[in-house]
Amino acid sequence: MSAAQKPELRILLCAPRGFCAGVVRAIDAVERALEIYGPPVYVRHEIVHNKYVVEGLKAKGAIFVEELHEVPAGATAPVIFSAHGVARSVPEDAARRNFFAIDATCPLVTKVHREAVVHHKKGRDVVLIGHAGHPEVIGTMGQLPAGAVALVETAEQARAFTPRDPSNLAFTTQTTLSVDDTAEIVAILRARFPSMVAPHKEDICYATTNRQEAVKRVAPQVEAMIVVGAPNSSNSQRLREVAEREGCRVAVLVQRAEDIDWNVFGAISSLGITAGASAPEVLVEEIIDAFAERFTVAVESVYTAHEDVFFPLPRQLRPDAAE
Template sequence: MSAAEKPPSDVLPPLRVLLCAPRGFCAGVVRAIDAVEKALALYGPPVYVRHEIVHNKYVVEGLKAKGAIFVEELHEIPSGTSAPVIFSAHGVAKSVPEDAASRRFFAIDATCPLVTKVHREATVHHKRGREVVLIGHAGHPEVIGTMGQLPEGAVSLVETAEQARHFTPRDRDNLAYTTQTTLSLDDTAEIVAILKERFPAMVAPHKEDICYATTNRQEAVKKVAGSVDAMIVVGAPNSSNSQRLREAAEREGCAIAVLVQRASEIDWDRFGNIASLAVTAGASAPEILVEEIIDAFAERYAITVETVHTVQEDVFFPLPRQLRPDAAE
């Protein structure tokens, strides 16, 4: 019988499932999703959202069903609309709210406050005459938004340790760095170490830019990845923090580490002979999808589920000002 076929219920092989905690939604994602839902409740559909509010197809499709319309650029939104226009959690370039204002859109900024922190840091460094080095991945919406806070050429993007070794600044004694919030802790530490060794005067962030949720989820993965046969990360392929979780599991020696959005994507032939499995979820993946994955394994294995805790998260970000109860006061 193929591993892809479900065995008879009375001969299910045993499987120990370790659930990483924390996992799934972070405070910034909760705030962004709540912003769209609150806008729909207050103003009714449609509510326009520039870019996916978070990188999760399940979440986006759910909001579409409630009346949200997702666009990539503002010119796709009808002129003269009075409907809310929401910017995604990843943040946007400075030109986007300026464009929205010129079109007289009712704009609501759902950028994660921790991304906004990076924007402000970059702006302060620029005002102080420093060249800004941004550690991140080219093309990611957050990187596009951060680089778009400053004039073209003011930010230099460094993606890898190799690039850090060959980076040539305009003024080696007048540098500062910031980072994308969803990076690998280990990769970023290597890049920063190289830059600091080459440019000792480089100014660091006052507080780590990689967000608490990214840090916590990676640490939870590291705690269990070396002790299980396989790891499933629930998340979207375009989710940076989800990809970093998969990489963290591989780095810790997990032989099978895969990223899936839904149970239907699982390649069961890869999981035929495992006795232990860890499950986590990226910061934009809802818990219902974690449950879906576990249910799928429960149909093929006699599972026992344990939760492995690292830290307790209690971070909360209030809704954008326009959506708070006191907004009309």
Template sequence: MAGKPPLRVLLCAPRGFCAGVVRAIDAVERALVLYGPPVYVRHEIVHNKYVVEGLKAKGAVFVEELGEVPAGTRAPVIFSAHGVPKSVPEDAASRNFFAIDATCPLVTKVHREATVHYKKGHEVVLIGHAGHPEVIGTMGQLPPGAVSLVETAEQARHFTPRDPENLAYTTQTTLSIDDTAEIVAILKERFPAMVAPHKEDICYATTNRQEAVKKVARQVDAMIVVGAPNSSNSQRLREAAEREGCPNAALVQRAGDIDWSVFGAIASLAVTAGASAPEILVEEIIDAFAERFDVEVETVHTVEEDVFFPLPRQLRPDAA
């Protein structure tokens, strides 16, 4: 259509759903098929309003605490992908709930690491963001006071362990690769004996999406990260774009949230999506730009992903 200014759109790949998010959403949908509504879900199954509202429409009921689930219910109660403290499954068992754990296996790996370190007598340092459900879940694997949370490089410089020769660290799975590397470097310099994870805790999807953003950040006038404000990995994508020199990076949930005073006069745009953002929202945002611009979309691939996690045991076909 004549009159539209041209816009080159670089679409980051990989982007969007990771294997842990796919597994968690599939777990809720599978439970709804097998057992019918309602299916109770503790906390947002993943941090995306569109996904949560879609599951609500199918019969999922989201609660923050198990006390909100009706006593004596036989409906499944699902724990979110972010993981939960040990006290939550114990509480579910005491209430005789049919509990299904949809914790991402990569988060479960961090839980196990923290537990092993603790059993070996290490003081456990967790690098992560206070108040995030994943951090609450990891810290909740161990007794109060057993885990020390370090959020920033500044905190790492001033952290005082009980025994500097007996430290181990784990990290939240959705952190900034660069920020975490800086924090780890500071801790290792101060405490050379500190034990590292056997394998990097920051998950493959977080790493891959940040690397894709870094590749395109300097090639465009602006970047949109499709994701929710409470999504840690989505916020880290926005920060990565800014750090790499993108003049304007914004976290946007839906097309209706685009600030056209900022994005209305650009010649190039990169688009990516956090690990809990569905592809339909990416398409919605590109469509919104296509109404205002003559859009040419180019996909920028950095790595192929083929990770798959099977459903929780109770929801697999052989469980019946």
């Protein structure tokens, strides 16, 4: 199709989008471990929820396992815990097996872990707002003894929740939730349990909040929205839901350009694009290129925040520790 025949398409790029500081730190941790110790490096669970990133690290010598028993007994290679965090039993198991463990948990997830532990030590029952089965939720609940954390996923569950001691509660949240959904759940719980202790600082992380705000700005201005991300990425799924809630009639999650359904996107004149916190910018560029083959595209960035957050590598991987 010649340029003259191509329909025009206005693309609004959400900013911020893509990698957050915790994801950068986790990926860098695997790459740095490969540099220092050579392959293989074992990683428990996907280091971040993005197939492209995981496949790239596999090609460099990372071996991904779901549980530590999959790591060969007596292995001296590093074993890295993913950005999502792990239950307390996991590093304990690694120590029993004499593994060289490196914790790449996002510091903002670690903050939630510490909050839960402090509340428990003070005798409070902990309510965790999050999604059952997500690695981050499994890790946070696994910081405390079984039964010490009550998981609340929805507003309906918040209305029905019956604590052991209504006067002695605290809540924490998964870091990658919908800001609006979580606010509704918290409002219900606080109305029912006025003395419930809140986090000192919002648990939903800065990157989740910023990416959702950008989508809120862009979604009402476009006919369709693409969220670049993986189906098992919580923050990416929330971005898609936010776009729908803000009135965008077509909002889809796409991993790669090859996943685009051109029957859905073939006749639009405006498109929003964002990316989940574990999706690399190269995939955003790949998708823009795919549209540029079919449309005459004009790309604009819509900024709602500036991010300059940086987290240092785990201690064992810093230059002074490797010397």
